[in-house]
Amino acid sequence: MTFRRFTLAASAAIAVAAAPATAQTVVGVTDDSIKIGNIMPYSGPASAYGQIGEAMSAYMEMVNANGGVNGRMIEFVSYDDGYQPPRTVEQARKLVERDEVALIVATLGTPTTSAIHRYVNARKVPLLFVATGASKWGQPEEYPWTMGWQPDYATEAKIYAQYILDNVEDAKIGILYQNDDYGRDYLGGFKEGLGDKADELIVSERPYEVADPTVDSQVISLADSDANVFFNITTPKFAAQAIKKADEIGWEPLHLLNNVSSSVGSVLKPAGLEASMGLITAQFLMDPTDPQWADHPEKVEWEAFMDEWYPDGDKTSTFPVQGYSESATLIHVLEKAGDDLSRENIMAQAANLNGFRAPMTLPGVELNTSPTDFYPIEAVQLSRFTGDTWELFGDIISSE
Amino acid sequence: MATTDDASLAKRASLPASVDVAEPRTPLLSMGNVGLALTLAALLALPFFTEGFFVFQMTKVLTYAVAIMGLNLLTGFNGQFSLGHGAFFAIGAYTTAILVEMGGFGFLATLPFAALICFGFGFLFGFPALRLEGIYLALATFALAVATPQILKLSPLEGLTGGVQGIYLFSETFGEPPVPSWAPVQSIFGVDEFDAGTYWVYLVTVAVVVLTYWILTNLVGSRTGRAMMAIRDNPIAARSMGVNAAFYKTVAFGVSAAVVGVAGGIGAASTKFVAPDSFTFFVSVSFLVGLVVGGVGWLPGALIGGAFIVFVPNYAEEVSKGLSGAFFGIFLILMIYLAPNGVGGLIRAAADRIRRRSD
Numbered sequence A: 001m002t003f004r005r006f007t008l009a010a011s012a013a014i015a016v017a018a019a020p021a022t023a024q025t026v027v028g029v030t031d032d033s034i035k036i037g038n039i040m041p042y043s044g045p046a047s048a049y050g051q052i053g054e055a056m057s058a059y060m061e062m063v064n065a066n067g068g069v070n071g072r073m074i075e076f077v078s079y080d081d082g083y084q085p086p087r088t089v090e091q092a093r094k095l096v097e098r099d100e101v102a103l104i105v106a107t108l109g110t111p112t113t114s115a116i117h118r119y120v121n122a123r124k125v126p127l128l129f130v131a132t133g134a135s136k137w138g139q140p141e142e143y144p145w146t147m148g149w150q151p152d153y154a155t156e157a158k159i160y161a162q163y164i165l166d167n168v169e170d171a172k173i174g175i176l177y178q179n180d181d182y183g184r185d186y187l188g189g190f191k192e193g194l195g196d197k198a199d200e201l202i203v204s205e206r207p208y209e210v211a212d213p214t215v216d217s218q219v220i221s222l223a224d225s226d227a228n229v230f231f232n233i234t235t236p237k238f239a240a241q242a243i244k245k246a247d248e249i250g251w252e253p254l255h256l257l258n259n260v261s262s263s264v265g266s267v268l269k270p271a272g273l274e275a276s277m278g279l280i281t282a283q284f285l286m287d288p289t290d291p292q293w294a295d296h297p298e299k300v301e302w303e304a305f306m307d308e309w310y311p312d313g314d315k316t317s318t319f320p321v322q323g324y325s326e327s328a329t330l331i332h333v334l335e336k337a338g339d340d341l342s343r344e345n346i347m348a349q350a351a352n353l354n355g356f357r358a359p360m361t362l363p364g365v366e367l368n369t370s371p372t373d374f375y376p377i378e379a380v381q382l383s384r385f386t387g388d389t390w391e392l393f394g395d396i397i398s399s400e
Numbered sequence B: 001m002a003t004t005d006d007a008s009l010a011k012r013a014s015l016p017a018s019v020d021v022a023e024p025r026t027p028l029l030s031m032g033n034v035g036l037a038l039t040l041a042a043l044l045a046l047p048f049f050t051e052g053f054f055v056f057q058m059t060k061v062l063t064y065a066v067a068i069m070g071l072n073l074l075t076g077f078n079g080q081f082s083l084g085h086g087a088f089f090a091i092g093a094y095t096t097a098i099l100v101e102m103g104g105f106g107f108l109a110t111l112p113f114a115a116l117i118c119f120g121f122g123f124l125f126g127f128p129a130l131r132l133e134g135i136y137l138a139l140a141t142f143a144l145a146v147a148t149p150q151i152l153k154l155s156p157l158e159g160l161t162g163g164v165q166g167i168y169l170f171s172e173t174f175g176e177p178p179v180p181s182w183a184p185v186q187s188i189f190g191v192d193e194f195d196a197g198t199y200w201v202y203l204v205t206v207a208v209v210v211l212t213y214w215i216l217t218n219l220v221g222s223r224t225g226r227a228m229m230a231i232r233d234n235p236i237a238a239r240s241m242g243v244n245a246a247f248y249k250t251v252a253f254g255v256s257a258a259v260v261g262v263a264g265g266i267g268a269a270s271t272k273f274v275a276p277d278s279f280t281f282f283v284s285v286s287f288l289v290g291l292v293v294g295g296v297g298w299l300p301g302a303l304i305g306g307a308f309i310v311f312v313p314n315y316a317e318e319v320s321k322g323l324s325g326a327f328f329g330i331f332l333i334l335m336i337y338l339a340p341n342g343v344g345g346l347i348r349a350a351a352d353r354i355r356r357r358s359d
Helices: A002-023 A047-065 A085-098 A110-122 A153-167 A181-201 A216-224 A236-248 A264-271 A297-309 A319-337 A343-350 B004-013 B015-020 B027-049 B052-077 B085-102 B107-130 B134-153 B155-161 B185-189 B193-221 B223-233 B235-240 B245-271 B281-294 B301-319 B324-338 B342-358
Strands: A033-040 A073-080 A103-105 A173-178 A202-208 A229-233 A254-257 A280-283 A354-356 A379-385 A390-392
Touching: A033 A047, A033 A085, A047 A073, A047 A297, A047 A319, A073 A085, A085 A103, A085 A110, A085 B052, A085 B245, A153 A181, A153 A229, A153 A254, A153 A280, A153 A379, A173 A181, A173 A216, A181 A202, A181 A229, A202 A216, A216 A236, A229 A236, A236 A254, A236 A264, A280 A390, A297 A319, A319 A343, B027 B052, B027 B193, B052 B085, B052 B193, B052 B223, B052 B245, B052 B281, B052 B301, B085 B107, B085 B134, B085 B155, B085 B245, B085 B281, B107 B134, B107 B193, B107 B245, B134 B155, B134 B281, B185 B193, B193 B223, B193 B245, B223 B235, B223 B245, B235 B245, B281 B301, B281 B324, B281 B342, B301 B324, B301 B342
Parallel strands: A033 A073, A033 A103, A173 A202, A173 A229, A229 A254, A254 A280
Antiparallel strands: A280 A379, A379 A390
């Protein structure tokens, strides 16, 4: 009993002594290094995304070769979670408790990042620029230590809604959506974008489950509803099915396809390039295969980076583009933080981006954040599929 | 139902099995007992000498160990294959998560429910399993493992399971399992409030490991256990001697599922988050890997199996990030090649040699 009381008193004393230090927590930083953690699915079903992590590692090597950030070398610790949430938890704890990183950057995937969302916030570790588009990463009041990066699904959907309101007379909208948080994020944002007119304009909503073999019956029923606008909220496999089916039954609505499935190689080709003509989607990164960027200085620089630092990378994929662009954003934040690399200041700097231009995002895209705005990229540009490539049109649309 | 006559028959039927099972009353057992006592002492002492992250990892090891013991009862002692125990792990995890979040239960109090519910599911699944043997049973259980994550996502269940989003546990304390007031974890281990939850879950896990081991060794050594082994070794002979095969097989399935369900409950508490994507087919496969590595039909092997599935992938990742899966495979093949009967087989062979030398 007395021993217990003693230890209680002792731990209380330690807590008091430690209290001033907790106001500014500096972890993972020395005079000549900054330790940064990252978790990626290098193995498992989502391993294609691992290229984002590899590109980031390569970028950090390049930064170090050029003298680091304010004289500090980046120590980039990237672990594999195989896209399994329990393993993400283990790796995040390893980064925070054993490796003692200053921050964690760009964890990939919604279920995996969800698993550590609470943990990093309880431990007050910055989790910056997560590589997922769920809208839940921008809740600074409840989760002040987590920040997104790419446009969230709801924002993207609002932009489609605005496009319809501005351009389509007498719109009758049919929606196909995946029945999970991703699909509902889009659906919710879309309805919010339509505002009061949502009930009037939407004539049919058809959900599908990821477990469903096809979405054919949903597409047929949407066509039967006489919709002249088709908002297609599907993941790649189902997107290809829906595009193909709509074409087969001769349904020719204004077809809006979510950015998630805008890949030419894995969606439009299987669906049929003819059938995909006229599709509209929203983009925020430069597509490395798009010939119009060939001479863009950022693209030239990216090519040089790929050749020198990441020669194994796939230069036709947008994943290394995203890794590159996210890395540049992080380095910008660290540079701004200067010599005060406490977790609090890193977070404050991340929440204070004013028109930062992340390379390889579309021209005109700017990153803006504030203590109440944790969505860095909120601008996209619409593009139309011409039969062999996406062609941007209109202006950069921002929902800031 | 078994009568006393059944029992003696079952005993006779199980004679061949006693060769490869650690049976009581052999000199090996005293050596084994010392080993078990030392292991337990090491597990209890561990939190004093290490930090929160390692305690968390060891919780994972022990969680797997419990699940592997459960699978071992079914596969090692009753000869039924299952590629679907990840499903019971998921059901146990969700039981704990739902009771903690919606029922306001302490995490410890949810474990009996996880066991009961999984026993129910396992027992029921045992009936169709009666008609399936060997490879066909493996396929049927495989279907169970594949279906479970999808069922958890279904919209009618969403109010309960949280759908794709899953459930965060311990919302009230923002993700740290609350330590009951009667367990002075914080002062004993001198840890901060964050780690207290981790240490508490660890201690519960150690207790569950001990309890599970005790129950299963007694079960295996009992009349029921001998009947199960008789069915494994020669189902026709066992039946002709009056062993009620249907009863023992379904009970084995139920108990095995219950144990795995408790492991799932601990897993949910230590990960503090459950979602359908956490319970893919891969979970079932890792139980099987752990079972084979530790030694089929040897309960203490579960600890080694658990350590294998937690630490070897990490080690493989250090060797090569892109090829971690391949290296894991190489380690596994080496393991099977060098120790075909699992680590359990190696230890028993070594013990035999020592005994022969000392004779």
